[in-house]
Amino acid sequence: MSRLSIMAYSFGILFFLVSCSFASFYGYKVVTHDLPKEEKTVEKYNYHFVLVSQELDNEYWRLVEKGARAAAKQYGVLLEYAGPKQANIEDHVKTIEMSAASKVDGIMTQGLSDEQFTPLINRVVAKGIPVITVDTDAANSKRLAYIGTDxxxxxxxxxxxxxxxxxxxxxxxxxxxxxxxxxxxxxxxxxxxxxxxxxxxxxxxxxxxxxxxxxxxxxxxxxxxxxxxxxxxxxxxxxxxxxxxxxxxxxxxxxxxxxxxxxxxxxxxxxxxxxxxxxxxxQEPYEMGYKAVKMMIDLREGKTVPPIVHTDTRILRKGDLPVNYHVRLEVNR
The missing domain is CATH 3.40.50.2300 (Response regulator)
Incomplete structure (x- = not known):
């Protein structure tokens, strides 16, 4: 093989290797850019509250929950909604006790019975967990505030x-x-x-x-x-x-x-x-839930809240009822 042929052959091999290197490099860049690394998003919350209802799927309490969740989302709160499937005071009490044992930052619940709820709420507050009563007060307990109907x-x-x-x-x-x-x-x-x-x-x-x-x-x-x-x-x-x-x-x-x-x-x-x-x-169940969360945040931040907040109560008759009454309420929320 002539010297010229050997040089041409060597140059061809070199060109091939360089081409492959560039192809590999750009191929790698394309893959890494087209397939971004998996990122795990961990949502951070300022507080962890529990709303305990008298009956979990009760339509009225779902409205309270809806208001509470709206406030929780706005203020960066992890909100749990819990309670018995059917109204049962023993199960209700157990749910509050379990919430307190998990060391949540605040509990919002009804004060259904003085006999059972007053000592229960007092024990929870003594552990450093603030309690707000919603819809039904436990006025003789050490709850920090009540929001709801008179x-x-x-x-x-x-x-x-x-x-x-x-x-x-x-x-x-x-x-x-x-x-x-x-x-x-x-x-x-x-x-x-x-x-x-x-x-x-x-x-x-x-x-x-x-x-x-x-x-x-x-x-x-x-x-x-x-x-x-x-x-x-x-x-x-x-x-x-x-x-x-x-x-x-x-x-x-x-x-x-x-x-x-x-x-x-x-x-x-x-x-x-x-x-x-x-x-x-x-009544105003949505407002109760929303304001209960806001009041609990204020308590956790050392702010003073009124001990009793009565939400609006009035009588509604057919003559007061626009055709889109329920829809209007939802829009105003």
């Missing part, structure tokens, strides 16, 4: 509404969510005090629904059978009024029986539009 006043409003709407003449049956729960007791007491001066109004019976749709319907049905003189109902929990209305419609007595309910769940509003429920007590 339940006595709400019952009193309901009584005055019934007086006005029935012109002071009615035989009333009350179905209440719970005989032991403070807020239900206060609503019944407020209602009783409002109507006690009216000679034409008689409270015939008071029954307990145990925060159960089925029980509320059973009680309403039994009342209509046992007390045919009853021509008015007061339901003190969100589900009571709905099930009373359902039973009254079943008997086709919606034009003969006056119903005043509690809260503005979609079904309640539908019954008001139809005229089966004549009035309802409006």
């Amino acid at each position: 339940n006595y006043y709400s019952g009193y409003l309901a009584g005055n509404a019934l007086i006005a709407d029935t012109k002071g003449k009615a035989n009333v049956a009350i179905i209440t969510g719970s005989f032991y729960a403070n807020h239900m007791q206060q609503r019944v007491k407020g209602f009783q005090d409002a109507v006690k001066g009216e000679k034409g109004i008689h409270i015939v019976t008071i029954q307990e629904s145990e925060i159960s749709r089925v029980k509320a319907a059973e009680k309403a049905n039994q009342i209509l059978q046992d007390h045919p003189e009853v021509n008015a109902f007061f339901g003190t929990s969100a589900l009571d009024g709905i099930e009373i209305a359902h039973v009254v419609e079943k008997y086709k007595k919606q034009d003969q029986i006056y119903i005043i309910a509690f809260d503005t769940l979609p079904e309640t509003l539908d019954y008001i539009r139809k005229g089966t429920i004549k009035a309802t007590v409006v």
Whole structure:
């Protein structure tokens, strides 16, 4: 092979090797740029709070949860929503105890019973975990604040509404969510005090629904059978009024029986539009949840919060109800 041929051959090999090197280099760059490294995002939270409800899937408490989650998202809080699947005071107590044992930064809950909740809340606060009561107060405990309805006043409003709407003449049956729960007791007491001066109004019976749709319907049905003189109902929990209305419609007595309910769940509003429920007590569960989280943050940061914050309470009738009432509430949130 001539010297010239050898040089050409060597140059060809060198060119090939250099080309491969460049191809490998650029190929590597393309791969690394096209396939970015996996990044694990660990979300950081300022605080860890627990909201303990009376009944986990209760529609009213889901609205409280919705408000609490909105505030938690805004202020960087890890929020857990917990509680018994069905209203049960022992399970409720256990949930609070477990939350305290996990050393969360704050607990928001109802103060359902003085006998069981006052010492429980006192023990939790003694461990350095602040407690705010929501919807139902435990006024004799060491809870740091309460936010929610003035339940006595709400019952009193309901009584005055019934007086006005029935012109002071009615035989009333009350179905209440719970005989032991403070807020239900206060609503019944407020209602009783409002109507006690009216000679034409008689409270015939008071029954307990145990925060159960089925029980509320059973009680309403039994009342209509046992007390045919009853021509008015007061339901003190969100589900009571709905099930009373359902039973009254079943008997086709919606034009003969006056119903005043509690809260503005979609079904309640539908019954008001139809005229089966004549009035309802409006609470602000979303606001309770939202402000409870904000108050807990203030407490953790050493700020002073008012011991009692009463959210708005009013009476709603069909004439007060725009067609898009429920939608409007959601938009305003």
